[in-house]
Amino acid sequence: MAEYDVIVVGGGPAGATAARKSVQNGLNVLLLDKATFPRNKPCAGGLKDFVLELLDFDISSVIHRKISGVALFAPEGYRVDCIPEDRSKPGWTVMREDFDHLLLKKASEAGAVVKEGAEVMDVQESAREITVTCMDGNSYTSNYLVGADGINSIVAKQLGFYKGWRKDSASVAIEIEAEVGSEKVKEICGEPGGYDAELLLLYFGDFPHGYAWCFPKKTVLSVGACCRQDKVTNIRAGYDAWFERFKKAHDIEPKILSDSASRFPLRPAETIVKGRSLLIGDAAGLVDAFTGEGIPEAIESGIFAADAVKDAVRGDNPQTLKSYEKQCQKTIQSELKVSQSLANVFFKNAKNMDILCRFFRDDPYARYLIAASIGGLLSQKEIKKKMTFRMMKTMPKDALSLYM
Template sequence: MKSFDVAIIGSGPAGASAAFELSKSGISTVIIEKETLPRYKTCGGGFVFRGRKNMPFDIASVVEKEFHSIDTYFSKKHPHLTTTRDQPIITMVMRDAFDNLIVEKAKENGVTLLQNHKVENITFGDTQILHTTEGDIEAKFIIAADGALSPIAKIAGWKETRTIIPALEYEIEVPKADFERLSQNVRFDIDAIPYGYGWCFPKKNHLSVGVGVFTKTNKKINLKEHYATYLQTLGITEILSEAAHGFVIPVTPRTDIFVQKNVFLTGDAAGLADPLVAEGISNAILSGVQAAQAIIESNLDSEKAAALYTAKLEETILPEIRIGAKLSYHFYHQSTFRNIVLKKYGQFVAEAMTDLFMGERTYPADYKASVTRKIKEAIF
């Protein structure tokens, strides 16, 4: 039976980044991946600058496009807003190439990759025995980076406490004129779908177009119908090829704990996507790195590692997400008040959101007072 200090389940941004961080410390690490890399992964592929600027190596080889401007549309009643920065606000990647790049960097430093190994169960103890389709693997620590559905979290005993929302994305090829017209900027259309938005992310040779509901609602919403309507909004009347991908995104974190039985939850498994815009790559990478750092700094002490990881999340990601979740509710459920504010302060809000993407500011802790003040100013 193969034995390691750390077993990482999943080779996405969280898992691969954790592996790369561990690889610098000499801690024996294995990535257990159920598929063969590179593999397609449903994702808008928009990597914001706050995440890219912290990458420990150049990712230029897997960049599809870079965008220094973002267009945000709210409704026909409001002019669209454009923000621009000197650095790329959003970098477009295809997740198969992006994830594989990070994995390859980790392998260069000695990390083992086991492909086509699906974890079926785990025996917990002083060390954990992972029972995979290709045999057993032993490890003291497990980093669960296995996405929104996270079978590892279920095996380890977590109950579901995250808010998980649905999204639908199509990878489409359109006529040259439409592609050239729509590939100049990243585009967001707020309220293209109730309680959410539509997006048009230009890649190298195609568009990633989708719609998602980004806050909890009891109303049933037909994603396909809203996607079809959104194509009309974009002026797309002909599609040369189309591949549909439905997926879910956790937009609130787990409410109990992030470590138990020496299993560390990261990325979507922990529920760390941004609640307002549902961008998850940057926080997935950060949480993977922090889980690895906690294990390294603890000198492989289980209790210390768990406490360190929790503290790191509480100092960085979790406060942002908790505030973002409250803002998200007001943004999507109180559109009348939102539009009053945006009518007068739309550009300010757009610039503030862009600063968040750039990593130049955080969500305001006193957002209620700030929003109330802006509404009063707009009304009176």
């Protein structure tokens, strides 16, 4: 008999959520992560309000800043502030080190067996069970397996979900945590007009099929850039030059707390359920191709996965896992498809970025729609529909030329 109902590989937001929910569903759960928490995770740390709705515990102890909107910097240099008037659903920022640690502790407190420093090296599936072997030689067995081990998922590769991400299906990113002090954070990211909240700053034009950002934390700025992997040979050189200009523009010489390169996937994996295993979060490619956000998708897919595994355990039927695939397609993936098409239009060329940035600058309703995506006031589908109608109505020639 297998030792566990389910083994979760990876203790990021996806895995920690799947483990906690699985225990709450009455299952016997082992979670393995190669890192020892708190661990660094290159990430801008922006959270939609929706994330707080998904979690069944308070995360205020790890919140750094309340976000009221976003400031877009067009390739020509002008600035467009997008802030919804009612601010009823703000965004938030966190340091991933602390946020992920809290989520993992919540999985452990719920009753999951959590093993840190446990790097999974081998995964074997037989008709009745899964065997997972770690670098230290320890092996564990379970009836089901959840792959939550991020973009370089060993679960996905070893069980034949995919071999890796094509260069046009992943983004490369650099992320720096720059200590500048609370006053400077407010000066750079503060909302104009004195409302006690900050903005996320997004800069377009310097990185092909991507952008640079500055997200406010308590005393730190998360400053980074990303672009599609097939569009760049050396993101580091471009980033260093951009960061020098950024520092000069804001008259800062920050202490650099961390500086790391990473990747995130830009489209969902074709297969996310196979035999007794399923993939969630980045391992399943569930990241928004337009904004680069993946935390809401990681958490939501973790919840869906836990419910599918519970049904599979109760019915002793691996086929039940297919319900997870259907649920993801209907909810998360259908939203991600909209983001993919938005990204393909917006990032296509400088002309399109220019047309769209002018549209946002000149139309308050378009700015409201952008802001509404920050807190999750509207779904990506609604935003795309409303944005397209608005553009066709107000600037039809420009709208059509986006697709030429």
